[in-house]
Amino acid sequence: MASVSLKNIHKSFGKIEVIKDVSLEIESGEFVVFVGPSGCGKSTLLRLICGLEEITSGVLEIGNENVTSLSPRQRGIAMVFQSYALYPHMTVYKNMAFGLKTAGEDKSKIDQKIRDAAKVLQLDQLLNRRPAELSGGQRQRVAIGRAIVREPRVFLFDEPLSNLDASLRIQMRIEISRLHESLDCTTIYVTHDQVEAMTLADKIVVLSEGKVEQVGTPMSLYNEPANLFVAKFIGAPAMNLIQAHTKAPLEDNEPRYINAEISGKSVRLPCLSYNYKDNQNLTVGIRPEHINILGEDQKTQILEEDLQLPVVIDLVERLGDVSYLYIHMEDGTPVVVTVSGQSKLNIDKKINLHIPATKIHLFNESGERIM
Amino acid sequence: MSWHPKIPLHVFVFLVPGVLIYTIFSAWPLIDTLLLSLYEQDDSGARHFVGLANYNILLFDNEWSNGFWNAMWNNLKFFVIHMLVQNPISLLIAALVSNRMLKGANTYRTLIFFPTLLSVVIVGFIWQLILNPLWGVSETLLGYIGLDDYFDAWLGMEPTALITIALISVWQFVGIPLMLIYTALLGIPDELSDAAYVDGASPRRIFWKIKLPLILPTLGLVSILTFIGNFNAFDLIYSIKGGLAGPNFSTDILGTFFYRTFFGFQSSLGSPTMGATVAAMMFFVILVAVMIYFYLVQRKLQRYQL
Numbered sequence: 001m002a003s004v005s006l007k008n009i010h011k012s013f014g015k016i017e018v019i020k021d022v023s024l025e026i027e028s029g030e031f032v033v034f035v036g037p038s039g040c041g042k043s044t045l046l047r048l049i050c051g052l053e054e055i056t057s058g059v060l061e062i063g064n065e066n067v068t069s070l071s072p073r074q075r076g077i078a079m080v081f082q083s084y085a086l087y088p089h090m091t092v093y094k095n096m097a098f099g100l101k102t103a104g105e106d107k108s109k110i111d112q113k114i115r116d117a118a119k120v121l122q123l124d125q126l127l128n129r130r131p132a133e134l135s136g137g138q139r140q141r142v143a144i145g146r147a148i149v150r151e152p153r154v155f156l157f158d159e160p161l162s163n164l165d166a167s168l169r170i171q172m173r174i175e176i177s178r179l180h181e182s183l184d185c186t187t188i189y190v191t192h193d194q195v196e197a198m199t200l201a202d203k204i205v206v207l208s209e210g211k212v213e214q215v216g217t218p219m220s221l222y223n224e225p226a227n228l229f230v231a232k233f234i235g236a237p238a239m240n241l242i243q244a245h246t247k248a249p250l251e252d253n254e255p256r257y258i259n260a261e262i263s264g265k266s267v268r269l270p271c272l273s274y275n276y277k278d279n280q281n282l283t284v285g286i287r288p289e290h291i292n293i294l295g296e297d298q299k300t301q302i303l304e305e306d307l308q309l310p311v312v313i314d315l316v317e318r319l320g321d322v323s324y325l326y327i328h329m330e331d332g333t334p335v336v337v338t339v340s341g342q343s344k345l346n347i348d349k350k351i352n353l354h355i356p357a358t359k360i361h362l363f364n365e366s367g368e369r370i371m
Numbered sequence: 372m373s374w375h376p377k378i379p380l381h382v383f384v385f386l387v388p389g390v391l392i393y394t395i396f397s398a399w400p401l402i403d404t405l406l407l408s409l410y411e412q413d414d415s416g417a418r419h420f421v422g423l424a425n426y427n428i429l430l431f432d433n434e435w436s437n438g439f440w441n442a443m444w445n446n447l448k449f450f451v452i453h454m455l456v457q458n459p460i461s462l463l464i465a466a467l468v469s470n471r472m473l474k475g476a477n478t479y480r481t482l483i484f485f486p487t488l489l490s491v492v493i494v495g496f497i498w499q500l501i502l503n504p505l506w507g508v509s510e511t512l513l514g515y516i517g518l519d520d521y522f523d524a525w526l527g528m529e530p531t532a533l534i535t536i537a538l539i540s541v542w543q544f545v546g547i548p549l550m551l552i553y554t555a556l557l558g559i560p561d562e563l564s565d566a567a568y569v570d571g572a573s574p575r576r577i578f579w580k581i582k583l584p585l586i587l588p589t590l591g592l593v594s595i596l597t598f599i600g601n602f603n604a605f606d607l608i609y610s611i612k613g614g615l616a617g618p619n620f621s622t623d624i625l626g627t628f629f630y631r632t633f634f635g636f637q638s639s640l641g642s643p644t645m646g647a648t649v650a651a652m653m654f655f656v657i658l659v660a661v662m663i664y665f666y667l668v669q670r671k672l673q674r675y676q677l
């Protein structure tokens with residue numbers, strides 16, 4: 001168990017800079033998830049921490065010790081690969097023993113460690129099988145077992161669940177979570193699946209094009225996305241984004257409000273700073289579950305600054321417990337609304353949306369959060 | 372209870388061309404050769420059946436068997452040199468060339484494969500020139516590094532001629548096993564070596580413990596292909612040493628022995644029936660080796676799903 005600290009890490013392949021100045025503090029025992037779209041550099045960052053790729057510039061510390069130029073073994077790291085990377089010609093037992101044998105540990109000790117790990121991972125019955133004779137989930141567990149027996153200071157996982165089917169993925173997710181509870185080992189986990197990130201992480205690091213967009217707990221990312229990228233990326237269905245632009249401030253303009261126009265309608269939007277000019281672009285974000293439908297829900301209280309938008313329903317998806325309404329506004333902007341239960345609304349119906357001002361996220365021209 | 376699969380007639384129609392071509396050009400010549408080895412031809416050209424008498428002569432009559440066993444023995448040496456030199460070298464080069472860090476790997480690969488594309492006649496000629504004690508360049512080249520005292524007319528001396536030719540053959544064909552092994556190595560996912568590296572294994576240990584076991588089937592294949600190639604070899608020796616495979620038959624292998632037997636050489640007349648007997652023996656030697664390989668080796672070597 002050890003803390004990990006990245007200081008201004010850069011990585012280039014030839015002329016292409018893949019990791020751009022990443023700095024990050026990971027505390028001892030923390031479960032950190034790197035999440036981001038495919039190709040954003042998650043695997044590269046993980047391989048840098050692991051020692052499989054050379055760091056172009058920057059400093060990597062593990063347990064307050066500079067490990068920038070050390071090998072994976074010296075860093076005390078174990079990694080679980082996306083394809084599991086089990087040695088195909090070795091039995092499960094030998095797969096788990098390989099790293100320990102390489103380190104020259106004695107046989108009885110190795111045996112004890114493997115039996116212990118096998119018990120935890122329910123691999124006892126499979127120790128003499130070869131990887132080809134195992135199911136996807138079992139291979140996954142062997143890969144994890146191979147990492148555990150090494151007793152690493154830091155565990156690395158690179159999209160470990162992406163080769164499993166949906167139900168197995170949920171099961172393994174729970175197992176990994178439980179394993180982390182019991183081992184209490186610093187874990188860095190890479191995924192492009194934001195649900196995995198939200199459910200597993202103590203701390204999420206959102207990456208985009210080799211840069212850190214935001215670091216925070218799952219709920220802080222959900223509730224207060226720092227920028228448009230994070231707002232779009234976290235949450236399913238994704239946050240609705242509606243274009244707006246500012247209008248000249250009035251003489252008696254109250255602080256903390258912006259005058260703006262959304263598809264031709266004047267509105268007053270709450271905001272952190274009120275230094276703004278005329279005709280600046282804004283993006284209004286609102287999560288699908290925060291939108292109410294007027295006339296459907298009797299309890300909605302409409303406040304003065306709340307938004308009301310007339311819309312038309314394009315499509316209704318009923319999943320039983322919730323329904324998704326796919327809607328377009330008068331100017332064509334698509335909006336998704338989540339309503340609980342089985343909605344009775346139908347296609348082409350005209351309705352009025354109610355967007356509570358307190359639930360609005362507001363982003364300025366450069367995509368940064370201003371509310 | 373029996374199940375009669377109904378094979379529609381057109382299946383046979385489609386099979387006919389292939390079967391016909393294979394029979395005419397492959398199976399029949401082989402069978403004809405085997406049959407011919409059971410006959411004897413007298414001076415008038417008439418043939419009569421003699422059973423296994425030709426084999427008896429070839430294997431046990433001193434006049435024939437000395438030459439045959441000499442050729443067989445030389446052929447074995449020829450094969451062993453290939454196994455000890457060609458295949459380890461190609462394994463080594465393949466391992467180096469498949470290294471992700473190596474720049475210009477493709478160039479090396481192409482250069483090493485290049486001699487394989489040359490005609491054997493040219494290779495034989497070039498090496499004869501290079502090694503020629505009178506006007507060859509090798510003595511001068513060795514002189515540059517102070518080794519000219521060790522130079523000798525290797526191709527012309529009984530103890531070294533066969534080894535020299537075998538090494539020339541290795542030089543020419545090292546590219547083929549190299550390609551096979553290289554392809555097999557490329558087939559091993561990078562993540563496997565990455566995983567082993569994270570497990571603390573050195574590159575050498577990764578090679579011996581992870582990569583080598585995974586390419587064993589290919590090494591088996593390379594061995595048997597080498598065997599088949601070597602026991603059918605003829606052209607390089609013929610182009611360097613001619614049909615007499617000198618000096619004093621020290622480079623004679625089954626191919627050249629067969630050539631002299633079948634077509635005759637200088638004053639001695641060729642004998643089609645004895646030639647067929649030698650050819651049949653070559654066929655049996657290769658057949659037995661391939662069978663041993665398939666039944667004993669290949670079945671034990673598992674191909675792993677990577």
Ligand SMILES: Nc1ncnc2c1ncn2[C@@H]1O[C@H](COP(=O)(O)OP(=O)(O)O)[C@@H](O)[C@H]1O
Nearest residue numbers: 013016018036037038039040041042043044045
């Ligand atoms: N060895 C490499 N050589 C050159 N480019 C690479 C290499 N590895 C990754 N990249 C590039 O770096 C970027 C990030 O890749 P990666 O870290 O695998 O993304 P992710 O895991 O987030 O999908 C991609 O554009 C990829 O093409």
Ligand SMILES: [Mg+2]
Nearest residue numbers: 042043044159
């Ligand atoms: Mg990746």
